[in-house]
Amino acid sequence: MKRYLEKHIQEDLKQKIVLLSGPRQVGKTVLSMQLTPSNVYLNYDSTSDRRIIHAEEWARDVQLVIFDELHKMKKWKSWIKGVYDTEGNSPSLLVTGSARLDTYKKGGESLAGRFFPYRLHPLTVKEICKHLNEKSEIALDKLIKLGGFPEPYLKNSETFAKRWRRTHTDTIVREDLLDLERVRDIKSIEILIDLLRTRVGSTTSYTSLANDLQVSIHTVKHWLQILENLYIIFPVRPYHKNIARSLLKESKYYLYDTGAVEGNIGARLKNIVTCSLLRELHFIEDTTGSKTALHYLRDKEKHEVDFLPVINNRPVKMIEVKVSDDRFSPSLLRFQNFLNDTAPVQIVYNLKRKKSKGLASMQPVHEFLRDMRLMDGH
Structure with a gap:
């Protein structure tokens, strides 16, 4: 199936190395192979592929070279930096790996100015x-x-x-x-x-x-x-x-x-909403360079609101998740007084009809997730 990052990665591969990370079996390899049929796929876990990587003997008459699990190679960042500095991005270079890729890129040799990172999430x-x-x-x-x-x-x-x-x-x-x-x-x-x-x-x-x-x-x-x-x-x-x-x-x-x-269903429902919000925030961060974060709200009296997505240090929505309660959460309305520029929304799994109260709105969870937009143009 087509994935939401495809066209963005295709554009960036024309000018930079792309580092694609995400959970194991989230679809990174399938996505990589779908970017162009003209590709070479090399997995560092494979003995024969590892020999090709060390000898730098992959075919150059393709559009894309995919290096999977490359972070297991000693000083992999220095190595891929050398390939890029010597050969440029013809063919384009894509490095994929599980979360370890994200961990390993934090220290040591710098790839600054040579790559764009992406994080692939599960389906939403x-x-x-x-x-x-x-x-x-x-x-x-x-x-x-x-x-x-x-x-x-x-x-x-x-x-x-x-x-x-x-x-x-x-x-x-x-x-x-x-x-x-x-x-x-x-x-x-x-x-x-x-x-x-x-x-x-x-x-x-x-x-x-x-x-x-x-x-x-x-x-x-x-x-x-x-x-x-x-x-x-x-x-x-x-x-x-x-x-x-x-x-x-x-x-x-x-x-x-x-x-x-x-x-219960409440725990899974809340987890789905959280994953969807984080996916959206990471997508905004990876494609626009904006700084994003996902928080929850809690005061000294222990009033709580489930989620507060923040973009460039500005809260963009207050979100409360319920299975069937169609009464507005007092905490949601309470925090509205402190964050009066932030739209409050209560999303409910079993909701018979939509509601609104001042700036606060109530809508079905499935509609909110389907139409989610935290930033204009995304």
Whole structure:
């Protein structure tokens, strides 16, 4: 299927190296191969491909060379920089990899001025409606049951999705994790993932997790960062105009794979909305260079609003998610007084009719996700 990043990557490949990262099995390789039929695909995990890469003997009479898992190569950034500086972008160069690519690009040799990064996300209602022509209500219900990773979603079988998920998580933990970090206690990290699956959308108590796992708070924070680097989880932090203060407050963690969330429909629904918002914000950031962030709102009296997307330090929407409550959230209306330039919206799964109250609006979740627009032109 066509993916939402295709035309943007095709344009950027004409002038820069493109680094495409994202969760394992989110569709990076398929997307890469779809960009042009005139390509060479080289996977660093393959012995024969690895020889070709080291010898720099790939065919040059193609439009695109795809290097998958290249970050496993020692000093890969220096190497790809040398190729680009020597040969330019004819053929174009695309480097793909799981979250480790994002992690490895933070230090060491710089690729500054030579690349554009993209992050590919699982399927959302918006993308499904546009490229698979499914109705938004059906797409949302399938995402709740199957999650947004392309293979289980397209198979449309809950049994297949469960079997796929088992091997998917095991591969990440047993292979990707060991490639990225020297971690001895794999079993405890698996238990941590299981604990997070049951606590989606709840404020994270590092002390509680440390007690459950019988490790230090420092270790828990380190493990959470590893899982974030591997695109298993992502944090949503409380909003504060002083960014440093927001980083110190308790985060809420969500999963990239909604199908792995354990709990009621409310937990999965909130996870779907979070993933959709993060996908939209990353898309804006990767295609426009704008600075984006996803927060939640909470005051000292513990009034809360689920989500506050922020673009270039400006909050753009306040979003409260409900399964069936068609009364406006008092917290949503309360925070409207403090962020009066930010549109409040309550989105409801089982909603009989739309409502509005002043600047606040209420609409079905599936419609909000289908029509989501956080920035003009996106």
